[in-house]
Amino acid sequence: MHGGGFAFGDLDMPEADAVARGLAAAGTTVFSVDYRLAPVPPTWDGADQQTDDRSGNRYPAASDDVLRAWEWATSHAEELGVTRLAIGGASAGANLATGATLRLLGADGILPRLVVLAYPTLLAVQPAPGPALRAALAAHPEHDRFGADVVRDMYENYLGGSVIGAPIAAVPGLASATELRGFPPTLMINSEIDELSVSGDVFAATxxxxxxxxxxxxxxxxxxxxxxxxxxxGFAASMARIAQRFAGLAAS
Structure with a gap:
């Protein structure tokens, strides 16, 4: 699933299209999944791009779309010759992949054999970055785009309200170790200079x-x-990592 802060993005952006084509060329069957986008607040850049009515597209709309796509894939896997299914996404799409897996885990559903998360956002209230990341962001201020207020606003828009008490399927970084027991094997690829990587680190530790x-x-x-x-x-390097894990999965 593509990213875009839950309010932007489509199947034509490279992290959906180029990634899907690259994996398909390596022999993987790919289901590229779009989902309903949350409204774009009028104060956000790009608000003028929204021309459709998205008033009903708060959580769990996008998560429901991902689950429906997963259920379709699992029910059609045999006829498509697919024996091992993985799920993955980038940024907000990685959040959706994680959240859908948590919902499947809680409902005793069919779980993916592998979860692939590229530079995920997994917390609405984001911890401060450590010294090394702080120094990298200071040296490259053009990459300092995801401060605490920006991330919280993004999640409040996605949820349609306060982040307090949000379900773990919407904010997976809140999941406890007990709630993560049985979660599938996971490959997480973080960008080097990315404040959102802090949320991925929290999730990985739990x-x-x-x-x-x-x-x-x-x-x-x-x-x-x-x-x-x-x-x-970095694109080719990350694609090689993902393809290698998929090859290992196919051989297992």
Whole structure:
């Protein structure tokens, strides 16, 4: 699933289209999934791009769309010759992949064999970055785009209200180790200069506490959204990591 702060993005953006085409070329069957977008607040950049009525598209609309796509994929897997299913996304799409998996886990549904998360956003109230990331952001202020207020506003728009008491399927970083027990093996690829990586680190730590299998990679020389830049060396590096995990999954 593509990203876009839950309010932007489509299947034509590179982190959906180029990623899907690249994985398909490597022999993976890909279902590229779109989802309902939340309204764009009038104070946000790009508000003039919204021409459709999205008033009903708050959580769980996008999550429901992802679950419906997953249920379709699992019910048609045999006829398509697919024996092992994974789920994944980038940024807000990674949030949706994680949240859908948590919903499946809680409902004893069919779980993915692998979860792939590219530079995920998983917390609405984001901890402060550590010294190394703070220094990197200070050295590259053009990449300092996801401060605490920006992230909280994004989630409040997605939820349609306060982030207090939000369900873990909407804010997966809130999940406890108990709630993550049984979560599938996970590959997380964080961008090197990305404040959102803090939320991924929190989720990965809790997943490890739950006994989960999680591999966290920081892609060198990248900032948030590097899968939207196929010309960047980080795109090819991340694609190779994902393809390698898929190859291992197919051989298992």
């Amino acid at each position: 997943l490890r506490e739950a006994g989960g299998d999680v591999e966290v990679v920081v892609e060198p020389g990248t900032d948030h959204g590097h899968l939207n830049r196929p010309e960047h060396p």
